[in-house]
Amino acid sequence: MTEQSLFTPLRSVLYMPSSNERALEKAKSIACDGLILDLEDAVAPDAKPAARESACAAAASGDYGRRTVTIRVNGIGTEWHDADIAAAAHAGPSGVVVPKVNSADEVRSLVAALEKAGAPDHTRLWAMVETPEAIFNVRELAAASDRLAVLVMGTNDLVKELYAEHVPGRAPLLTSLSLSLLAARAAGIAILDGVYNDVKNDAGFLDECRQGREMGFDGKTLIHPGQVVPANEQFAPSEQAVEDARGMLAAWEDGKGSGVVTYQNKMVENLHVESAQRTLAIHEAIEALQDQ
Known part of the structure; x- marks a missing residue:
């Protein structure tokens, strides 16, 4: 069996705030498959320029070993987006994660911006799917560019946009999750489940990992290092x-x-x-x- 080169395990992909140097250092020893060095939600506006420098230095350092290292930039239309894209492209991480990608046209525009900024071929686009508009467009979005490698479900934003609630079993989100999975599989790309917010609820987290694995997700995005080991176990073949x-x-x-x-x-x-x-x-x- 030699097909393993076709697979990059993404069982556990951990968000880390790039404004926190201790967190960036700690990430070197966490057994996650991937990291999202965050410039968006986890970083205060006045800290974003310094966080950008830290994230890009970390991504370019080679200090994270086997982990798939990505940078999440600020969203399209924000005052930081263009500078984030240019800096991330220069740093050359495995992926650039963009929040609230809503259409195939936006995917193509983001790819053009990365290429214009000199992103190396290995730096792929990861698009976050987290709005009703994105769900309606997800099939075309997922197939818009060969440089798009991963869809990342933004389940917290979806719940907010739908006026829904976070409930066990995630009934309000099942349509969005299923449509996104179908789109990713039709396009032949990876897809990551959204985060689980209650970091003290181990049983609830395991249930949601199990649900995501049974649905077909490649792995799960995480907000706490304590979620890494159980996610790795749940999303690996038994x-x-x-x-x-x-x-x-x-x-x-x-x-x-x-x-x-x-x-x-x-x-x-x-x-x-x-x-x-x-x-x-x-x-x-x-x-x-x-x-x-």
Whole structure:
């Protein structure tokens, strides 16, 4: 199995305020798959220029090892956006996260701005989906550019925009989450679930991770380091899933030419083989990260 190079695990992607030097330092030792060095919500207006410098220095440093390091800039139309985009492009992180991306035209405009500012090829666009307009446009948005690599659900803003409530099971958000998942899968890009706000509610967090994994999300954005380990566990294939995937593939290989293959009394078809291959590829990619 050599497909692991196709997968970059993003089980746990942690927001870190770029105005906090201690937080940036601490992030070097947190076992998350990815970091979002934040210039937006977590940073006061008068601290944004200094935070921009800190985030870009951190992203360019190479000090975060295996982690996927991104920078979240301020939104389109804000007074800081253009300078954020230019600085982030120069720093060359794995991704530039842009809040409240509402349309395919905005995706194309953001990509053009990154390229004009000299962003290297590995610096991809991550678009946050967090408004009703974005949900209505999400299929076209997700397919607007090859440089768009990840959709990030902004569930707090969606709840606000919908006049909804945060409730167990997230019934008010299921339509938005499902449409965004469909769009990401149709476009062949990754998608991250939104944050869970009650950092003291371990059971509630696990339930929401489980729901996100069952729906098909690649991982979850996080607001507290204590959420990293459980997110990593929830969004990784279980030992049983890995064992079943290996058994299914072995049965498939052994039964070539027989017309019908079964594993544990269940019929195995091409679609099951593809799912098993993906499970093993994710498992191997996670193991490779842990070995670094």
